[in-house]
Amino acid sequence: DTEVTQTPKHLVMGMTNKKSLKCEQHMGHRAMYWYKQKAKKPPELMFVYSYEKLSINESVPSRFSPECPNSSLLNLHLHALQPEDSALYLCASSRGDQETQYFGPGTRLLVL
């Protein structure tokens, strides 16, 4: 099983709202990732958790707040987003560094 699940599939939020994106994997992977993807562009890395600790933060604005409650779950908390934050948000996981990353289906976010 190489499945990464994400909820919700779609999300519309206003600039003052607080919402969370959720990601789950049961492959025993120790690394989990958040990516942002704009139309016709490749995914851009936002955060990496390794063994449940934040190991990479690619200078992401603080209105995005990641959380890794356990080795299978990854959350992305959203607050006071801007319309330019509208994008496809992808979660991925891998066994470790330099390993194949498996992506979830993504959450399509629209900020009004």
Next chain:
Amino acid sequence: QKEVEQDPGPLSVPEGAIVSLNCTYSNSAFQYFMWYRQYSRKGPELLMYTYSSGNKEDGRFTAQVDKSSKYISLFIRDSQPSDSATYLCAIPSGAGSYQLTFGKGTKLSVIP
């Protein structure tokens, strides 16, 4: 020079054609190479990965790596309309790194 270069296309072929998708890379330390397929508004799906130079075949798909030329290819035989998608090459940045360097992606359309 960007680390990974990929012609964004678009590429349009008739059904049944052989498709060749290509990436070049600049860092000779890259050891591991992946191809993802991404349908519109979906997450990237791992197609193939390879460590070494030479060919790796999986059904209608063949991944080819030429480390001396720093050139990777994905061939699709007997292309089908269901192969219409964006194809992304991705290369881990190196030992101890969780980061993938993506190509821009090539959009492929297979016309019935």
